[in-house]
Amino acid sequence: MSTAPEVMIEARDLELSFGPTPALRGASLSVTRGEILAIMGPSGSGKSTLLHCLAGILTPQSGEVRLEGTRIDTLREAERSALRRERFGFVFQFGQLVPELTAEENVALPLLLGGRKRAAALAAARGWLDRLGLDGLGDHRSGELSGGQAQRVALARALVIEPDVLFADEPTGSLDSMTGEQVMDLMVDTAREHGTTVVLVTHEPRVAACADREVVVRDGRVTQLSVERLAS
Numbered sequence: 087m088s089t090a091p092e093v094m095i096e097a098r099d100l101e102l103s104f105g106p107t108p109a110l111r112g113a114s115l116s117v118t119r120g121e122i123l124a125i126m127g128p129s130g131s132g133k134s135t136l137l138h139c140l141a142g143i144l145t146p147q148s149g150e151v152r153l154e155g156t157r158i159d160t161l162r163e164a165e166r167s168a169l170r171r172e173r174f175g176f177v178f179q180f181g182q183l184v185p186e187l188t189a190e191e192n193v194a195l196p197l198l199l200g201g202r203k204r205a206a207a208l209a210a211a212r213g214w215l216d217r218l219g220l221d222g223l224g225d226h227r228s229g230e231l232s233g234g235q236a237q238r239v240a241l242a243r244a245l246v247i248e249p250d251v252l253f254a255d256e257p258t259g260s261l262d263s264m265t266g267e268q269v270m271d272l273m274v275d276t277a278r279e280h281g282t283t284v285v286l287v288t289h290e291p292r293v294a295a296c297a298d299r300e301v302v303v304r305d306g307r308v309t310q311l312s313v314e315r316l317a318s
């Protein structure tokens with residue numbers, strides 16, 4: 087039996103320009119199941135664009151993206167949107183909670199959109215809020231939460247569907263370093279516990295250090311970090 091790690095997501099030779107601006111210029115990347123991968127690189131190098139292509143939010147102009155071996159870049163928008171709703175979780179820099187909803191309703195939202203009954207969705211949301219140390223805050227709206235609490239609610243919302251892949255774009259970028267560290271620790275611990283694959287974009291080496299592996303994006307291409315560089 088083969089012991090090679092199973093590839094969860096693979097991108098090959100992605101190219102994507104915004105008008106005259108090239109964002110990806112032959113980016114290739116492979117992430118194995120359960121791996122926590124950090125994508126580093128300077129601002130404007132193409133990290134977010136790559137993440138959005140991997141998650142089926144953007145479609146590359148050439149190249150391919152595969153999820154467990156199946157191409158997803160060629161799916162119709164409705165199919166990609168179903169894939170995102172059912173199998174992917176997202177955490178962005180600014181939690182992007184719906185301000186009119188309570189924390190609990192925000193976390194329940196992906197389940198409600200997926201057709202879960204309200205009582206069951208809210209119960210699952212409460213479970214995730216408890217797990218992420220937010221018990222008692224379920225009825226708070228985002229304006230009544232600290233930055234760290236709001237980001238943990240965003241994390242709960244991403245995890246409530248128990249996604250196969252969690253995509254995080256600068257998830258600690260708006261937090262002070264101590265709060266950011268707590269959010270990262272929670273994210274990594276929970277992902278490991280559930281075997282969730284994580285693709286994390288960050289420009290902070292301290293955040294990337296929590297990952298199993300780091301790659302660097304420069305000028306729209308992916309460079310693997312050498313072992314020596316990781317060790318230095």
Ligand code: ADP
Binds near residue numbers: 108109127130135
């Ligand atoms: P990073 O995440 O590394 O900061 P991005 O992927 O956001 O980089 O951007 C890569 C390049 O593509 C940059 O030159 C950026 O200005 C450009 N870009 C990204 N998104 C858009 C967009 N929606 N419209 C126009 N240009 C964009």
